[in-house]
Amino acid sequence: MTDAINSKRPWTIGFFEHMNPNGITGATWQHPGNTGSDYLDLEYWMRLARRLEEANADFLFFADSYGNPAVDGVIPDESIRMANHIPGADPFAVIPAIFAVTEHLPVVVTASTIFEEPYANARRFATLDHISGGRIGWNVVTSAGAAAAAELFGRDLVAHDERYDRADDYLELSYRLLEGSWEPDAVVKDQATATYADPDKVHPIDYSGPYFRSRGVFSVEPSPQRMPFVFQAGSSGRGREFAATHAECVFLQATTVENDAAAVADIRARAQAVGRDGDAIKIIVGLTVIVGDTPDEAKKKFEEFASYHSEEIAAAQFSHYSGVDLLALDLDQPIPAGNDELSRSSVERFDGWTVREILNELKTRGVRGIISVGTAGEVADRMEAYATATGVDGFLMETYTNPGTYDEILDNLLPELRTRGRAPEPFTTKTLRERFQGEGHPYLDDAHPGSRFRVGLAPGADSEASI
Numbered sequence: 001m002t003d004a005i006n007s008k009r010p011w012t013i014g015f016f017e018h019m020n021p022n023g024i025t026g027a028t029w030q031h032p033g034n035t036g037s038d039y040l041d042l043e044y045w046m047r048l049a050r051r052l053e054e055a056n057a058d059f060l061f062f063a064d065s066y067g068n069p070a071v072d073g074v075i076p077d078e079s080i081r082m083a084n085h086i087p088g089a090d091p092f093a094v095i096p097a098i099f100a101v102t103e104h105l106p107v108v109v110t111a112s113t114i115f116e117e118p119y120a121n122a123r124r125f126a127t128l129d130h131i132s133g134g135r136i137g138w139n140v141v142t143s144a145g146a147a148a149a150a151e152l153f154g155r156d157l158v159a160h161d162e163r164y165d166r167a168d169d170y171l172e173l174s175y176r177l178l179e180g181s182w183e184p185d186a187v188v189k190d191q192a193t194a195t196y197a198d199p200d201k202v203h204p205i206d207y208s209g210p211y212f213r214s215r216g217v218f219s220v221e222p223s224p225q226r227m228p229f230v231f232q233a234g235s236s237g238r239g240r241e242f243a244a245t246h247a248e249c250v251f252l253q254a255t256t257v258e259n260d261a262a263a264v265a266d267i268r269a270r271a272q273a274v275g276r277d278g279d280a281i282k283i284i285v286g287l288t289v290i291v292g293d294t295p296d297e298a299k300k301k302f303e304e305f306a307s308y309h310s311e312e313i314a315a316a317q318f319s320h321y322s323g324v325d326l327l328a329l330d331l332d333q334p335i336p337a338g339n340d341e342l343s344r345s346s347v348e349r350f351d352g353w354t355v356r357e358i359l360n361e362l363k364t365r366g367v368r369g370i371i372s373v374g375t376a377g378e379v380a381d382r383m384e385a386y387a388t389a390t391g392v393d394g395f396l397m398e399t400y401t402n403p404g405t406y407d408e409i410l411d412n413l414l415p416e417l418r419t420r421g422r423a424p425e426p427f428t429t430k431t432l433r434e435r436f437q438g439e440g441h442p443y444l445d446d447a448h449p450g451s452r453f454r455v456g457l458a459p460g461a462d463s464e465a466s467i
């Protein structure tokens with residue numbers, strides 16, 4: 001038994017946040033034990049980050065999007081009243097404060113390949129990588145709420161698959177900027193010779209892709225990880241193809257055990273087909289846990305949280321992700337074909353369901369991954385069973401309240417996972433990528449397509465890099 005426990009690997013455990021009053025939930029800002037409405041208070045994030053670092057959490061993850069839950073261009077009053085994806089603020093702004101009060105905790109932040117400019121985006125991530133000593137990750141998305149965001153930006157909406165073609169191009173340019181301009185030892189800072197950087201080791205890039213162009217020298221000197229550690233969220237077939245090429249960690253939309261197992265196998269096989277080690281890609285799913293001392297207590301808490309949801313909010317939230325207004329459809333029919341342009345995975349998830357069934361599911365589950373309600377032991381058992389059946393590497397914890405759900409996870413569930421060898425281990429490495437790839441490997445691995453653009457560092461020489 002002890003051997004079996006010792007042979008188990010810890011799971012990747014991150015914590016999902018949104019910089020808004022509700023997080024991923026419908027309307028739990030109103031819960032008397034929830035401080036989510038303090039999301040504009042810097043101390044709120046600093047306090048949370050310190051707690052997560054103490055618990056050895058693998059990372060704090062910020063979901064984000066520019067879109068809002070507009071239905072046919074209009075945000076339902078109920079969404080505004082209940083703060084459902086509106087209002088919300090920019091998580092990038094609080095990340096330096098998080099880094100300032102933590103030593104190890106990595107932060108993963110979402111940035112869209114549709115709405116951010118590649119050069120500005122690369123500069124921002126390189127700067128965050130520097131100031132954190134290599135603790136930043138980029139969740140690459142082609143955008144939830146893309147239709148509403150396109151309106152806000154005054155741009156045309158790009159079609160689903162083309163958004164991924166653009167994202168491929170965007171990443172190729174990002175690799176060139178972050179990996180291809182500065183050799184790792186270009187910066188010498190030698191006052192005796194009055195040389196800050198060696199001009200022979202700084203190179204202009206010259207890129208002209210189908211969607212993006214860039215010429216010149218990237219402005220930020222080489223950072224600890226160069227390319228930030230790459231997350232990806234978007235689970236359609238085209239999304240998985242993109243993930244298999246670029247992602248180092250995939251945030252997969254959980255549906256059923258069978259589908260999730262197939263999706264995991266598919267991503268790994270696709271990665272293998274493009275010359276990468278499929279098993280080296282981490283795959284995680286969203287997980288909500290409601291933990292009680294008894295199953296009954298947990299169930300009561302869950303019912304209370306569920307009571308903060310309504311059909312209108314569920315519909316608006318679904319519309320935010322998928323662009324589909326469920327309330328305008330025939331309740332006894334499935335979603336009509338042709339409604340998957342904004343998010344194929346959100347619609348495919350409910351293949352064969354009637355709109356009524358979808359609304360019922362969304363009313364309790366929202367857009368969460370898996371929900372598990374019970375004692376810490378029961379929840380841990382189910383996590384074991386799910387991970388074994390699907391092959392996922394870990395979980396992104398989607399909370400209801402802060403501090404409530406955080407307390408349950410950090411104080412009750414993690415100790416249980418620790419006894420099973422599944423809790424994240426203390427930090428021994430500095431950069432986020434090393435947390436996944438092992439000490440001495442802060443850069444994209446050699447099989448990753450981005451590594452081809454690296455200048456001044458022989459393949460396989462990443463362990464010699466000075467960071």
Ligand SMILES: Cc1cc2nc3c(=O)[nH]c(=O)nc-3n(C[C@H](O)[C@H](O)[C@H](O)COP(=O)(O)O)c2cc1C
Binds near residue numbers: 142240254
């Ligand atoms: C699990 C998951 C999490 C996502 N998180 C975000 C996010 O934080 N911000 C965002 O703009 N889009 C997010 N998306 C949307 C995707 O970027 C993508 O645009 C959308 O899912 C459509 O692509 P798909 O059909 O391949 O899933 C997420 C998608 C999934 C499946």
